[in-house]
Amino acid sequence: MGTTQGVKTFANNSKIGERCFLFEVVGISAQGGNSLNYPIRQSGNTFISVPYSRMNQEMRRINRLGGKIINITPVGIDTAVAASSSNSQNKSNSSNSKPMTQAKEKKKTNIPVNIYKPKNPYKGKCLENYELVAEGGSGTVRHLTFDLSEGDLRYLEGQSIGIIPPGTDDKGKPHKLRLYSIASTRHGDTLDDETVSLCVRQLEYQNEQGETVYGVCSTYLCNLSVDEDVAITGPVGKEMLLPDDEDATIVMLATGTGIAPFRAFLWRMFKEQEQNPDYQFKGLAWLIFGIPYTANILYKDDLEKMAADYPDNFRLTYAISREQKTDEGSKMYVQSRVSEYADELFEMIQKPKTHVYMCGLKGMEPPISETFTAEAEKRGMNWDDLRKQMKKEHRWHVEVY
Numbered sequence: 001m002g003t004t005q006g007v008k009t010f011a012n013n014s015k016i017g018e019r020c021f022l023f024e025v026v027g028i029s030a031q032g033g034n035s036l037n038y039p040i041r042q043s044g045n046t047f048i049s050v051p052y053s054r055m056n057q058e059m060r061r062i063n064r065l066g067g068k069i070i071n072i073t074p075v076g077i078d079t080a081v082a083a084s085s086s087n088s089q090n091k092s093n094s095s096n097s098k099p100m101t102q103a104k105e106k107k108k109t110n111i112p113v114n115i116y117k118p119k120n121p122y123k124g125k126c127l128e129n130y131e132l133v134a135e136g137g138s139g140t141v142r143h144l145t146f147d148l149s150e151g152d153l154r155y156l157e158g159q160s161i162g163i164i165p166p167g168t169d170d171k172g173k174p175h176k177l178r179l180y181s182i183a184s185t186r187h188g189d190t191l192d193d194e195t196v197s198l199c200v201r202q203l204e205y206q207n208e209q210g211e212t213v214y215g216v217c218s219t220y221l222c223n224l225s226v227d228e229d230v231a232i233t234g235p236v237g238k239e240m241l242l243p244d245d246e247d248a249t250i251v252m253l254a255t256g257t258g259i260a261p262f263r264a265f266l267w268r269m270f271k272e273q274e275q276n277p278d279y280q281f282k283g284l285a286w287l288i289f290g291i292p293y294t295a296n297i298l299y300k301d302d303l304e305k306m307a308a309d310y311p312d313n314f315r316l317t318y319a320i321s322r323e324q325k326t327d328e329g330s331k332m333y334v335q336s337r338v339s340e341y342a343d344e345l346f347e348m349i350q351k352p353k354t355h356v357y358m359c360g361l362k363g364m365e366p367p368i369s370e371t372f373t374a375e376a377e378k379r380g381m382n383w384d385d386l387r388k389q390m391k392k393e394h395r396w397h398v399e400v401y
């Protein structure tokens with residue numbers, strides 16, 4: 001680790017070619033608060049060059065010291081010092097610093113994928129495994145958290161990981177991996193960037209002979225004991241990522257365990273602000289959540305607390321299919337709610353800051369499309385064209401099974 005021209009760097013700890021970011025920090029006082037020994041400028045601003053892999057730890061440390069990050073600029077390791085010089089004495093040496101034009105590239109290259117492949121999965125210990133369905137609800141849905149502290153696995157909200165169940169299939173071959181949407185933010189439920197959580201329903205169905213069949217991987221996970229090792233691959237997925245825009249409108253349409261990525265989104269927006277000085281959500285999040293019974297509302301207390309605490313930023317609408325009915329007397333599904341709020345939703349989605357996410361049962365997609373087709377026609381528009389446009393603008397995100 002070295003300090004050059006007043007900028008603390010972690011270059012020696014990072015892999016060659018790993019991207020670096022320059023944090024400009026205020027509020028770390030020179031008298032005592034500066035226990036990290038960062039160089040402090042006369043202006044009171046501190047500049048810290050941090051490789052991508054250490055960003056979260058660094059942000060937390062700065063937070064703990066009472067510092068506030070006021071600017072993060074992407075730079076290459078070689079350009080870190082030069083980029084910092086825009087605010088220092090060494091302006092003449094900044095010709096290779098193009099932080100703004102690199103912003104787009106940063107976004108693309110920093111999505112972690114396939115850090116652990118099926119041939120060499122990460123072995124993570126199960127730290128917790130608890131039931132999410134309350135008394136009287138249907139089936140079993142578990143919240144599981146795995147330890148990642150022994151490896152390099154990192155991920156973003158909206159991604160998935162693979163789980164390889166132990167044992168072999170009926171042909172004697174090792175089981176293939178199953179993908180599960182991640183339910184935690186990049187910081188993990190323990191807020192130390194060292195865990196990942198899932199929300200898993202035990203798959204159960206009747207086969208043609210009328211026998212009850214249980215899903216291999218979901219049953220394995222639902223019955224997993226704390227301290228057992230789990231083979232994890234990934235992360236994968238770029239479809240369901242949350243935009244960086246803090247003022248965005250995020251419409252989330254979920255059935256059952258399709259809540260997983262939205263739990264991660266909402267935790268990032270409303271529960272982990274301290275961990276994310278670079279993302280302070282000020283927009284509107286609207287979750288329309290379809291479940292069979294009230295007892296099946298996963299993460300119910302947390303969701304309702306967030307809705308109560310952030311009434312201007314979070315709207316929560318349930319579609320409880322076996323307890324609520326539509327005006328026409330049919331089951332209340334996510335698409336029924338979309339149809340109920342069709343006008344408002346359609347006005348919303350035409351705005352460039354609005355992103356729509358759908359996760360869960362694929363059956364909800366066609367009726368939602370029908371609703372938007374009708375709304376578009378009312379306005380002399382074409383839904384297919386608009387949807388394609390939204391997709392191109394990365395504002396229409398669908399992950400349904």
Ligand code: NAP
Nearest residue numbers: 181255256257258291292321333360361363364399400401
């Ligand atoms: P669940 O608790 O059983 O709830 C599903 C809800 O959706 C129920 O209220 C159900 O109503 C309703 N529903 C049934 N058919 C529907 C349809 N055609 N359109 C809209 N809603 C409908 O949920 P779950 O067992 O967790 O199932 C969630 C599904 O999402 C699973 O198929 C899972 O594989 C999938 N999933 C996908 C992802 C992903 O793509 N990343 C992630 C997680 C989960 P009734 O039962 O009362 O009819």
